[in-house]
Amino acid sequence: xxxxxxxxxxxxxxxxxxxxxxxxxxxxxxxxxxxxxxxxxxxxxxxxxxxxxxxxxxxxxxxxxxxxxxxxxxxxxxxxxxxx
Numbered sequence: 387x388x389x390x391x392x393x394x395x396x397x398x399x400x401x402x403x404x405x406x407x408x409x410x411x412x413x414x415x416x417x418x419x420x421x422x423x424x425x426x427x428x429x430x431x432x433x434x435x436x437x438x439x440x441x442x443x444x445x446x447x448x449x450x451x452x453x454x455x456x457x458x459x460x461x462x463x464x465x466x467x468x469x470x
Contacts, residue, residue: 389449390441391449391450393447393448393449394437394440394441394448394449394450394451394452395449395452397431397437398434398437398451398456399456401428401431401432401433401434402456403456404424404427404428405428407420407421407424408421408424408425434451437451438450438451
């Protein structure tokens with residue numbers, strides 16, 4: 387079962403992940419059609435301020451914003467020495 391904090395965290399971190407998919411400097415091997423889909427999804431994806439507002443209106447469904455917001459680049463990095 388998803389608790390309110392997990393729901394809010396998933397929304398905020400998913401937004402950061404989708405934004406990373408748009409940036410070829412961060413995710414260089416992502417196909418253009420995936421970037422286009424990420425761009426399309428982000429058009430109406432909630433901003434962190436909207437998630438915070440949802441928490442204030444309906445705390446039983448949405449938790450507060452995460453204490454540690456995702457970094458600007460949230461894409462996983464290959465481990466040193468890993469084959470590309």
